[in-house]
Every structure is written in C-alpha cells, then in structure tokens.
Amino acid sequence: MRIKSIRFCLIACSAIGFLGTTPAVAATQGSLGATSTGSITITVSVPSRVQITGLNDVAFTNVDPSVNATNAQSNCVWSNTATKGYTVTATGDGTAGAFTLKSGALTPIAYSVQWNQSTGQSTGTALASGTASTTFNSTATTPTCATAPATSSSLIVSISSAQLLTMASLTSYTGTLTLLVSPA
C-alpha cells in the first residue's frame, strides 16, 4: 500500500505541472478521502407525441336505405402531453377531402364522421373534413393501449338514409378516410 502511494505521488507531482485536468463544467468532482463523492446532472427532453391504433375498416353491407346506417368502432389514441390531449383531423378521399364514397362514374355519396373521446360510444362530436377538432383527452396509459384500457375512443361513421336512397343497388361504393391525430 505504501509503495503504491509513494510511486503515484512522485509521478503525479512531476506531471501535474504541465498536464492538469479539465473538469466538467457543472458536474461535481470527488475529493480524496475514505469515500469520494461526485455528482452529475442528467437531462432529457421528451417531445409531445400521439399514436392512433386499433382502427378497422368499415363495411356497410346490404343496408336498409330507409334508415340511417351507422358503424361505431372503438380504437386507441395515446397522447403523452400533460393533459393527454389531442385533436383529430379527418379527411376523405373525395374532392377537396370530402367524405364521400364512389363507384366509378356514379355520383358519389356522402358520409359523416364523428369522434368520441370515450370508448364504446355510438355518437360523438361531428368532424369536418380537413379541420382539426376541438381537444379531446385520452384515457390510454400506454401507446397502443398495451395496458388497460384496451381502447380509449370511438370513431363513428354514418350514411344518412337520404344518401343511401341515391345509391345504385347491388353496387359497391368505396372510399378512404384518413385520421390525423395531433398532440394538444
């Protein structure tokens, strides 16, 4: 022990004059002692994030045109903002993003979209094409709702009777609905 200490002292004393050290700016360096304590600061920034999952295609099959047709599905929206807030912007693939279904050259039919921040709902807040919704709040605790609750929100798609009555029978109409979720 003693030999080691002496050797180190000799080398250190002869070298320290021209080498020196460059201490970190904010970290605290330890001093020589029975114990030596140092500390550092750790920082990280986490940006706002959202994720929508659990969406399913909607199929209206052989619907009765005399009544409105509605399809409601539960999905998962996770937001990491402090309030777990988010907005939804829905866009169809019709002209200028209109919510329409089409079949070749036939006149497209319109549908409507609603959103509810709770799961298992059949009604909600109407969404206008291309316009961000008011702020909703998620109950999802993890992305993709990997842990309970399994779903957090509801998407409701409807076709009014008036639109159904304009459709050609035995003809398939299709369209794509895009949902953009943003942190809020």
Place this chain on the structure above:
Amino acid sequence: MIARPAGIAATVALLATAAPAAAQTVRLTKLSDVAFGSLSSTATATRSQNVCAYATNASGAYSVRASGSGTGGALTLAAGGATMAYEVQWAGTPNQTTGTALPANTTVGGFNDGNVLELCNLITTSSASLIVILRSAALAGATAGSYSGTLTLILGAQ
C-alpha cells in the same frame, strides 16, 4: 556501561507500538453531466463516459454507490409532476457501453482502478466507465417535457 551488583537480575522492558495503518483513500473525478437532448424516438438511449476512479490501497479495489434525486434516492428524472426512471451501470475499465448495474442506494464492489494516477492525468486518462440508460419502456410512456435529475456517486475503498 553501568556496573550491576552481583546477584541482581537485569530486567528490560520491551514495548512495541504498531505504526498506524495508512488510510485507504479513493477519489472520483472526470465526471461530466449527461444530456440526452430531445428524444423523439422511444428506442433505448444510452450515454457512457469515461471517468477516473482511483484507490490508494494495494489492490486498487473500490466500490461504487449510486443515488438519484428521486424519492428515497431513486434513479429518476423529473419534469414537473412527471418522473422517468433511468438505470446506471459501472464498468471498471474505460470505453465501455455496458457494465455492472448499480441499483439505487446499493454499494457495489469488485472494481479495480487499474493503477491509474490520482487524477488520471498521465498516460492513462481514465479508469472506468459510467453508463446512464433510458429504457424504451420509460421513454415510450413518458409525459412530454424537459426532465432533469442529479446522480450522486460515492466511491469507497475495499
């Protein structure tokens, strides 16, 4: 020379005093703050740095104890009311990206200083690696914000 009368025994008192053992000391230097920056990805993020751990005992052995600024010394970062857990590892050689886990408030021994100078300022400029890890699970569920915390490391001689 003192003449002693014949027939009287001479007595000599022997007293031996052991020299006090040299204090075993340690020193931890070359620590740097860790800034992960903005992590948009939820992949596990690791930052490692070379530090100088020095022990005066013959073997160079030392222990490390890590404490965070979380409740009870927990290794957590805070942003307002939100917290994020992190992990700390230590390797007894520099330039490592993995090491021995340092649970909060637990002394972990078995490291060696590799015969460095007290300040690692000649030839060998560091003797150990400090690794800070933010796991994917912690990042994925983290509330948005700027997190910070203090990690305190205590070196002890072994």
